[in-house]
Amino acid sequence: MRRWAPTHAFGRAVLVVGVLVGLAMVLGRADLVVLATPFALGAALGIWRRPSRVPVVRVSTGAEFVGEGGEVPAGLSVANPDEVPYDLVVLRTAISPWLVVPEGDRPYVTTVAPGAAADLDLRAHAVRWGRPAFGPAVAHAVAADGLLVSEPGMGQARRVKVSPVTDPFEATDSMPRAAGLVGAHHSRRPGEGGELAGVRMFAPGDRLRRIDWRVSLRTRELHVAATLSDRDAEVVLVLDILHEAGRSGGIHGARSVLDTTVRAAAGIAEHYLHRGDRVSLLEYGFRARRLRTGSGRRQYHTVLEWLLGVSAAAGGFEPAPDAFGPHTVSTNALVVVLTPLLDVRAAQMIARFARAGRFVVGVDTLPADLPLPVRRDWSTIAGRLWRLERTNILEQLREHGVPVVAWAGAGSLDEVLRQVSRMASAPKAVLR
């Protein structure tokens, strides 16, 4: 059973009664007893029926999964499990800065009858992707005319899943090696598909509805229309989360590196999954999280939920070599690396993928207007030197055969995807 503690008012009441009654006895003044009476009566009436149980607090949220910019109904409930009413209850709740609740940072004060609960309904506006918390909430009850205050009752926080708003993304049909079984990309291999590849003799196993009757009647032998297969492709999105840079302003403000990375990843994944391709995600960071390959709408929801866990760990440690590397990616996959290239290790990682023969495209997620830190007189020169060095790294990657483009939404990757496709179909020298 929790405790209730006396307030300063309790001590004040006892002191005033004691002093006034003492003076009344010494001086023989009945009016001093009258002055002490309300203090004594108020304390006696309040303490005679006092509660013994602390308030019970509950935090609730209406929606578990919303998009950035969406509204989340949230509620606080404080109940009185005792048989004696509380004079008042002061209710406070902590709210993540990425959930905007009008007047949510104010304490709320209400009365709660015994065995009843007081509910407070709020509406939260989610302004950034992630898992912002609503709560925990704390309530203190006051009883006996302010002479007793309870220990806090606490309600556990509830996390809301806020999915990133996907940057609209469209790309050309260019895919370096569509090696899957069934998909939307034209390939050069014969098989069931939509693109005609000519007419040939009927062979066992051919479908009867593929029979070309005009040619068959002319040649008096069965001929069928041959097609090229439509295949799907595998796209691996590698997210560089070694470092975070820039200050996120939520959906209505400035973007940080992670904001751009996550929203771009969501947009690219949505595009390829919508076309029937298979998408997997890989984190280039200490935890080296991996989302296995999948396709369809279900994979898209899984991708959105996976992206909520993206965060830059302090220290910028690389993943273990056996947990991350070209060996973890299929040879036919298109690897799209989303990186701000703040760390030279990220460029080395990209180069390793390229040397291992993977089809790699780099997406630069560093905001163009990112302000560099200013320290005294050398900041401007140091900043320019750093940018020159970074440009040098980008050129070196291009020489390695890895095109890197800045993220700009739809059409960002069209040119580089065409380049990669051309490189994939070009003849390669092989040692025999």
Next chain:
Amino acid sequence: MNDILTRWLGRVDEIAARVRRTTPGPLLVRVGLFVSALLAVLGWLISTLAYGVGPDFLALILLATALYLVHTLAALAAVLPHDAVVAPGVLLRWLRRAGLVLGLTAALALFAVVVPPYLGDHAYLVASLLGLVLMVATVGYLARLVRRR
């Protein structure tokens, strides 16, 4: 000099922000508190020093009311955050409780002012007996409280 100015300006900003966030409920409580304390002090000074006369029934009630309001509103102000959103029922309940206590006090004051002239020489005896009864009641009340704990 700049640092001192910056600190002062920071304090002014803090006070301005506090004033902007203050809501009517707690502000009324604090204003009531201040006015009650002022009335108590002024009344007592005027009646005991300026005229040298003990308070009559009305003055006694007013003084007791002012002192008790100071006490109970201070207790309310202590638990009410300055920027809280307060449900109206909170203040009404508090004032209703204070009204009940003051009503009972007024009844006792009437008894204390009206009855003694009728007791004549037996006033001290009656007062002693009443005091004894009060002490017994207090001890019994406290004992009951401790046993319930």
